[in-house]
Amino acid sequence: MPAGDGMGAAGRPRVGIVCGSRSDFPVMEKAVALLAELGVASELRVMSAHRTPELVTRYAETAAQRGMEVLIAGAGGAAHLAGVLASKTLLPIIGVPIPTQVGGGLDSLLSTVQMPRGVPVATVAIGGAENAALLAAQIMALHDDGLRERLAAWRRRMTEAILADESNAEPLPD
Ligand code: RP5
Numbered sequence: 033m034p035a036g037d038g039m040g041a042a043g044r045p046r047v048g049i050v051c052g053s054r055s056d057f058p059v060m061e062k063a064v065a066l067l068a069e070l071g072v073a074s075e076l077r078v079m080s081a082h083r084t085p086e087l088v089t090r091y092a093e094t095a096a097q098r099g100m101e102v103l104i105a106g107a108g109g110a111a112h113l114a115g116v117l118a119s120k121t122l123l124p125i126i127g128v129p130i131p132t133q134v135g136g137g138l139d140s141l142l143s144t145v146q147m148p149r150g151v152p153v154a155t156v157a158i159g160g161a162e163n164a165a166l167l168a169a170q171i172m173a174l175h176d177d178g179l180r181e182r183l184a185a186w187r188r189r190m191t192e193a194i195l196a197d198e199s200n201a202e203p204l205p206d
Contacts, residue, residue, distance in 0.1 A: 041067060041068040041070075041071050041072050041073040041074070042073060043073045044073060044099050045073045045074050045075040045099070045100065046074070046099065046100065046101045046102070046172060047067055047072060047073075047074040047075075047100065047101065047102050047103070047104060047165075047168050047172075048074070048075055048077065048091070048095055048102075048103045048104070049063050049064060049067075049074050049075065049076045049077070049103075049104045049105075049106070050077050050078075050079060050088075050103060050104070050105045050106070050113060050117065051076070051077070051078050051079075051105075051106050051107070052078075052079075052080045052081065052105075052107035052108065052111065052130075053078065053107075053108075054078055055108075056078075056106045056107065056108065056130050057076075059106055059128065059130055059131070059159050060076065060104075060106040060128065060161050061076070061161075062161040062162050062165070063104055063106075063128070063161040063162065063164050063165040063168075064076055064165075066162050066165035066166065067165045067168070067169065069186070070165075070169050070179065070182050070183065070186060071178075071179070071182055072165075072168075072169055072172065072179065077091065079091060079113075080107075080113065081107070081112040081113045081115075081116040082110070082112065085116070088113065088116050088117060088120075089116070089120050091117070092116070092117045092118075092119075092120035092121040092123075093120050093121065095121055095123055096122070096123055100123060101123065101171070101172050102123060102124050102125075102126065102168040102171050102172065103117055103121070103123050103124070103126070104125075104126045104127075104128060104161075104164045104165070104168055105125060105126070105127055105128065105144075105153075106127075106128035106129075106130050106161060107127075107128075107129075107130060107140065107144070108129070108131070108132045108137065108139075108140045109132055109134070109139055109140060109143075110143055111127070111130065111139070111140040111143040111144045112143060113127075114126070114127030114128075114153045114155070115127075115143075115144070115147055115151065115153055118147065118151050118152065119151050124154065124168075124171055125152075125153050125154065126153070126154045126155075126156060126164045126167055127144035127145065127153040127154065127164075128144075128155075128156055128159070128160055128161050129141040129143075129144045129145070129155065129156075129157075129158045129159070129160075130158075130159065131158055131159045136158060137159065138158075140158065141155070141158050166183070166186075169182075169183055170183060
């Protein structure tokens with residue numbers, strides 16, 4: 033399904049956000065929203081390394097020709113989605129380990145991050161969908177000046193929000 037429209041990022045999706053299950057949406061929709069805030073259109077899809085392996089393969093093999101620049105994959109448990117995508121495309125893949133009942137998602141983290149030499153997945157923190165979106169945007173900003181400026185402004189707003197909170201606290205001695 034298309035994602036990002038109505039949130040400031042219409043147009044052809046540049047980032048494919050893939051979930052192993054609809055149950056991953058509450059985490060992965062944060063990536064959709066942050067990319068939209070940065071003016072980057074994305075698409076949110078559901079496919080599983082184990083339950084629909086042919087679909088995952090076809091998605092990865094056709095992603096570049098469909099205009100995707102980066103893929104973000106969120107999966108939990110035996111989380112092989114990011115790795116399988118990475119095995120079938122040269123696009124950068126960012127893995128988001130989904131929180132689970134096993135050590136808060138330690139199973140997802142290890143099965144996403146422990147890729148063999150030669151097939152990398154850039155893995156963010158457990159549940160770190162927003163950082164995945166930011167990293168995807170930073171990759172695309174290498175050849176997109178407007179996006180680089182929007183990222184810089186986003187980071188400035190983050191810093192200012194923290195400093196505004198801190199301005200209400202007791203001043204530190206010089
Ligand atoms: C993974 O299994 C999915 O990414 C999800 O995090 C987990 C559970 O899936 P459901 O049983 O909720 O479909 O493949």
